[in-house]
Amino acid sequence: MTKAQEYVATVKEAIQRRDPEQTEFQEAVFAVLDSLIPVLDKHPEYIKANLLERMVEPERVIEFRVPWQDDAGNYQVNRGYRVQFNSAIGPYKGGLRFHPSVNLSTVKFLGFEQIFKNSLTGLPIGGGKGGSDFDPKGKSDSEVMRFCQSFMTELARHIGPDLDVPAGDIGVGGREVGYLFGAYKRLRGFENGVLTGKGLTFGGSAARVEATGYGLLYYTQSMLDAHNDSLKGKKIKISGSGNVALYALQKANELGAKVITVSDSDGFIYDPDGIDYSAVKEIKEIERGRIKEYAQKVSTAHYMEGSVWNYDIDYDVALPCATQNEIDQKQAELMVKDHVKYICEGANMPSMPEAIKTYNENNIYYGPAKAANAGGVAVSALEMSQNSERLSWSFDQVNNKLETIMHYIFSKSETAAKEYGVEGNYQAGANIAGFEKVATAMMAQGLV
Template identity: 50%
Template sequence: MMHEHLTSIYNELQTKYSYQKEYLQSVYEFFESISEVIEEDPRIIETNIIRNIVEPDRIITFKVPWEDDKGARHVNTGYRVQFNQALGPYKGGIRFTPKVNESILKFLGFEQTFKNSLTGIPLGGAKGGADFDPKHKSDQEILRFCRSYMMELHKFLGPNMDIPAGDLGVSQKTVGYMFGMYKRLTQRHEGVFTGKGTKYGGSLARTEATGYGIIYMVLAALKTYFQTDLKDKIVIISGSGNVAIHTGYKAQAMGAKVVAMSSIDGVIHHETGIDVSYLEYIKDNNLSIKDYTLRYPSAIFAENPKRIWEINCDIALPCATENELDLEEAKKLVDNGIMLLAEGANMPTTLDATHYFLDNNILFIPGKACNAGGVSVSGLEMQQNALHTYWDFDTVDQKLQTIMNRIFEDMYETARSYGDDKNLVKGANILSFKRVYQAMLEQGL
């Protein structure tokens, strides 16, 4: 049961933002988990701090005019949602996709605030982007768009103010274009972007970080709950973008058999094991995932991406997009005997699907903990920039593994202290909330 104080606030938000379904979903899921904390500490109600936490500090919206290669003029909408800086400067990615809107960026900024809290690195939460589709655009068109985007956004960025990174639709090359324009406008070379190229301040292992971090989290959970590891486990991974690809590589390196991956075009089911490197080649060359069967005729292709959830597996890793896995798919996974689901994307599981997994005693690791590897290595990149130094891949990878293990241990201990050591959703939400709440309380925010 949700505490009446939280119910009242949620009802207000629902009335005010009825059209922002992603944002409301993330708040509701969060509120469900922290009700017990409200009962423990009367100051939470006295200070009305929850209402403060659920509203972003500011939302910056601006037009982005740009010109295509034929000289035609276009105008997109750019955003930056600076959600909360109680723990440190704003930190969160930039995504370019036609689906970008205020609701999605508010949900992502809200989640980012608590994800960053879990890492233990002093960072606040933010998210940004534009409803620009980089697909089928030339490099010069993307460059022109990035320059126009930064003309407005640079005023709100800084290494101690707001540090973006790449996200969906924003590659390392795109980050470079934005960083280059930022330097032209400010005359400063500083660590204001993470996910940069390694030749000009980027960190090794940043590209792999989210995917590797997911697997480190899964390994920690398997050891704690099942006294086992990934060797010979059957794994399915939705998506075939950067996160999914490096999750696949690391899962295979740890002894798992990855039998299925997907894209917007459909699903590849390859019982003998997915050739992740070939799938990466397909992605990098903008080919259809169906082309995988040209090299591997024994692999099965299905046009509906949701068919991936019908495939028998031990572990499912949704790494594509929000709300890709609903209640019906959750039932199929449970019926097929899944032992663990870890969210690689941000909120890829609908609320009723999450409830179904928890009610059926399936170990469920929420995205705000599981996919924190990316921002963790972004924090390490910021440290290297501040020290004007450069760490080798193994050093960064080891630090990443240490951070992910610590997140799991802290989340697990929090869940256990609240009487349900298998409810890692509650563990992650309560732990991250307490850190943000305490910081706001001590600063009088």
Template identity: 60%
Template sequence: MARESIDDLLERVLARNPNEPEFHQAVREVLGSLRAMEGRHPEYEDARIVAQMCEPERQIIFRVPWIDDAGTVQINRGYRVEFNSALGPYKGGLRFHPSVNLGIVKFLGFEQIFKNALTGLPIGGGKGGSDFDPHGKSDDEVMRFCQSFMTELYRYIGEYTDVPAGDIGVGAREIGYLFGQYKRITNRYESGVLTGKGLSWGGSLVRTEATGYGAAAFAQEMLGTLGMSFDGLTVGVSGSGNVAIYAIEKVQQLGGRAITASDSSGYVVDEAGIDLELLKQIKEVERGRIGEYAERRSGARFVKGGSVWEVPMDVALPCATQNEVDPDDARALVQNGAKVLAEGANMPTQADAVEILRDAGVAFGPGKAANAGGVATSALEMQQNAGRDTWTFEHTEERLVEIMKNIHADCLATAEEYGHPGDYVAGANIAGFRRVADAMLAFGVV
């Protein structure tokens, strides 16, 4: 893995996948970390493992026709990128959002390879979705879209092949419609084919909370290396969806004071600490906008547009979407004394912003490590489905916390082994890569 071969490979990957900046960003980050392995693993170079890992095993693109409530035929595009199955069936969410394109799905799927490997559970990496926007659609419209989407996707998935889950725009409602159509088409009650299911039909306790809880647990471990805990600290959270809400909830349980939440319209600041029940009511029940929180909460203020990261905070948990933290945000976080940033979303911090944070000594936890709690608990849901069993909330959360602690320890130990002490990015990338690479070597050229 000489430096030249990494450079040449990166150049080939970028040329082979033009106009996919998010995918390029993810590949650059991983390949940059793998430079630390130079000369230490000739077996990976001989088998061109890195090159194989940068190429998806399968990419599926399909038309999704559906009829809206006005009787008009609408056409969306569906995607599923099955990236790597060396450790188990492809595993990764479905994202329904207007921004979805092949490059974003590939970036998410590539990240998922290493994230899933870090959990230590037998799951490969994949991702999918559509440019369909469920916001503002009726339940009937969402159902018709999901049924059409699954009518094509069903032939490529299965509990031993590919196991999708939810992501942005895909919650319990969408998973229910998707599962119902899969069951109807296949005539099988194959519970393990989708995760994020309802509790009464094969879902797992803690799955709803898992990504947010896991990010908070990872940040708690990061603070521990600094001789600190959440107790008494001010925490900034972006987003107001599932991940953000349950990151806030766990931060509060751990003694921190989460003071922000946001959506595409702007952000709110509540110095007394976010009223979680009010936030859940507005965002989960009413599907409202974040500004309504400030209208109904004394002492809270709403800032239209702007950046949540200009608010002074000790710990930053970006939980909204990719590339939301730019270099100016990073400089603001440093200036205001932030000590830790743990990514609750997938790659929410731009590459230049990451360098600013790390150069300033802010501990940085990449999403493939910090937000692995969601997919880890999805794998626990698969275990329960396979055993026709259900676990208690306490037992499942205990497993989740144990997994997050192990990921944290693995990242630090690997970073130390390869000469980058304290570098969570290098540790996560190398540790995840080695697990997948060793399996790929065992299988031969396939």
């Protein structure tokens, strides 16, 4: 065992000893640490400075209660979180997630991933994440507003345009960001850059809604280009039907691919003629319906319950855009059987470790979430720039910058993988490229 391997094992043991119950966090961290061993072999000064243990421990963890009143006049209490993980290259940046599954382990794993994702964009933003176990689903606008106001009453103490800039995530869309921004403004005054994902009338950026889905396709396009391949004519499975999936669908169609599935938590639709973006948008954004309604509108479509990844049909590209840990080993093995060549992640960590191992063992090219879905945070950072300059860029300006950033992310990951002897392993390449920038900054800044 090399000195670097011994050091990584020591850091893993420390994490398990301190937080044995935080399994999501451990899964995210361990996947990164193993891929960094070649870097540590080359840079023993990182071991001497105990850089990894410093990096896996958040700079600050904030946990607070969020009391609010429902429409029936009953008092409710949820938990709120903000993990300010690493500010070596810029202010903390990362979304807020409102979902019953949110706990400290989830927020820490997302925040840790955000460090590397933000670093990969090439923009000056550090890593953070937050949220609550509040579920906005089924709540009235008034209930969501009261919750957001209560949540921000505490969060406002800990954020600011040059300190920590939250954005949206699962359960936090334009409505929630608007309420959060309004509450912050009443408490602290008008600071336009304190939240991103805002409405266009009060400092938001064009293309922010589309950014993660569009960025996913730009990254996927770069991956195929690297293998002298093209998206044109490819059959694609997409999971999910939220913002990421919806705009990935739109961009895939524009680039000449055929998307044959989208899904929600109940089931999925399969359309051999290709999914109609306009029909999905109408169901999900206007009617706020379920995806099974698509089969009632489009005669060539079939609706089935369960996971789209259990559906056995030949296709070329997998784009999981629903949620974490949605693909297990058996489902990955089915991808192999179905002749999938590429998988790029639109959701945060949708593939379980055993699934990723299956991709690698069967020569499926794998684009990890920290690289492939970085389009959202990239445009959030561009929104911060526009706010700082008191400017508003056009949709085309932002979209062109987004495309450039996503091609840059793939290129950096590809180059890092080659440099450290793992060519074609884009997960390791993304981890290494993201880590090196943060590590250099931390070493330069001393014991912080």
